[in-house]
Every structure is written in structure tokens, then in C-alpha cells.
Amino acid sequence: GPRPVVLSGPSGAGKSTLLKKLLKDYEGVFGFSVSHTTRSPRPGEANGKDYHFVTREEMQQGIANGEFIENAVFSGNMYGTSKMAVQAVQARNQVCILDIDMQGVRNIKKTDLNPIYISIHPPSVEILVKRLRDRNTESEESLQKRLQAAIDDMEISKEPGLFDEIIINDDLEEAYSRLTDVLKEEIAAAQTSKDS
Numbered sequence: 001g002p003r004p005v006v007l008s009g010p011s012g013a014g015k016s017t018l019l020k021k022l023l024k025d026y027e028g029v030f031g032f033s034v035s036h037t038t039r040s041p042r043p044g045e046a047n048g049k050d051y052h053f054v055t056r057e058e059m060q061q062g063i064a065n066g067e068f069i070e071n072a073v074f075s076g077n078m079y080g081t082s083k084m085a086v087q088a089v090q091a092r093n094q095v096c097i098l099d100i101d102m103q104g105v106r107n108i109k110k111t112d113l114n115p116i117y118i119s120i121h122p123p124s125v126e127i128l129v130k131r132l133r134d135r136n137t138e139s140e141e142s143l144q145k146r147l148q149a150a151i152d153d154m155e156i157s158k159e160p161g162l163f164d165e166i167i168i169n170d171d172l173e174e175a176y177s178r179l180t181d182v183l184k185e186e187i188a189a190a191q192t193s194k195d196s
């Protein structure tokens with residue numbers, strides 16, 4: 001099937017915004033790998049669609065049972081990609097998109113998933129902070145943890161070969177256009193197999 005796509009990058013950079021647009025504009029071409037998390041749902045988030053919202057015990061049990069391809073602790077909460085999440089998308093012959101943090105990127109690199117790795121960056125740390133604050137989803141403590149991870153991860157992203165592409169999300173339309181351009185071969189391949 002088509003190669004999966006990993007979208008990573010700092011919290012608040014715009015990964016969900018870009019991928020939601022991609023899923024809407026290319027319905028049936030892309031499929032989202034629905035992760036598990038122990039964090040609480042934000043207003044508007046649906047269980048089974050945005051995440052599988054689970055307890056720490058459920059998550060730990062799943063990990064112990066070998067149900068996850070990768071898992072990580074981010075800003076005090078557990079997150080993980082289950083084998084089922086990826087298989088469900090691949091069974092539909094869609095391009096599977098994973099929205100994961102840097103620990104996830106490192107762990108996926110140890111698997112045979114062979115995705116395209118894309119990192120989404122904000123134009124500056126100041127703009128990242130503003131976007132996160134304006135999103136109004138984080139406590140001050142969570143915001144500070146996310147910010148520290150963002151600064152560390154943006155530095156790590158420069159490591160040669162870690163990402164296939166780094167996209168600066170300044171103007172949303174421009175970033176989206178760059179993203180669809182990077183993925184044009186996968187889009188064409190998935191559309192061809194959908195039509196045949």
C-alpha cells in the first residue's frame with residue numbers, strides 16, 4: 001500500500017490544522033491514525049475520532065499486551081500509536097497519517113513502517129506561544145512543558161536525515177500548499193488505486 005506519513009513538530013505549530021484540512025480536501029485518500037492518550041478530551045474532541053481517550057491503567061495494559069507500535073510520555077500524559085490504528089487505515093488502502101511527537105519519530109524509525117517524515121515548525125517561538133495561548137487549551141504548567149519540548153525538538157529536527165521535509169507554518173495556505181506538494185506522489189498513487 002501507499003507509504004504512511006508522519007507529521008511531527010512542536011505543540012501549537014499547526015499539525016492538526018493542516019492534517020484536518022488534508023483529510024477534508026482528500027477524503028478517502030488519507031486516513032488518520034487515531035492514537036491513544038491519557039489526557040482529557042478538549043472541547044469538541046470526540047473519542048475514537050481525535051483520540052482514543054483511555055485511563056493510565058488501560059494504556060499500560062495495552063502496552064504490556066504489545067498492542068502499540070510506539071508510545072511516549074508528553075507533557076505528563078501518555079500517548080501511543082496502536083497497531084490497530086495503523087492497520088485500520090492501511091486496510092482501506094489509504095495513506096496513513098500519524099501525528100506524533102519526537103519520541104514517537106525516534107521509535108517509528110526503529111520499525112519497518114517506512115513513512116515520509118515531515119516536521120511542521122512555527123515561524124518563531126513567540127508566534128508559537130501566542131498560538132498556544134490563543135488556542136486556550138493548556139494550563140500555564142502544560143504550556144510551559146510544551147514550550148520547553150518545542151524548543152528542544154526544533155533543535156533536534158535539524159539533525160540531518162531525521163526529517164524528509166521541514167515546513168514552516170507561517171501563512172496557513174502556503175504551508176498547506178507545500179505539504180500537498182511534498183505528498184503529491186502519494187496522493188496520485190492513492191487516487192489511482194481508489195479509482196481502479
Ligand SMILES: Nc1ncnc2c1ncn2[C@@H]1O[C@H](COP(=O)(O)OP(=O)(O)OP(=O)(O)O)[C@@H](O)[C@H]1O
Binds near residue numbers: 010011013132135171
Ligand atoms: N498558519 C497559522 N496561522 C495562524 N494560526 C494558526 C496557523 N496554523 C495553526 N494556527 C492556530 O494555532 C493553534 C495551534 O494549531 P494546532 O492545534 O493545529 O497545532 P498542533 O501542532 O496540532 O498542536 P498540538 O501538538 O498541541 O496538538 C490553533 O489554534 C490553530 O488554529
Ligand SMILES: Nc1nc2c(ncn2[C@@H]2O[C@H](COP(=O)(O)O)[C@@H](O)[C@H]2O)c(=O)[nH]1
Binds near residue numbers: 008009079
Ligand atoms: N509519540 C506519540 N505522540 C503523540 C501521539 N499522539 C499525539 N502525539 C503528540 O503528542 C503531543 C501533544 O498532543 P496534544 O493532542 O495533547 O496537543 C503532540 O506533539 C502530538 O503530536 C502518539 O500516538 N504517539
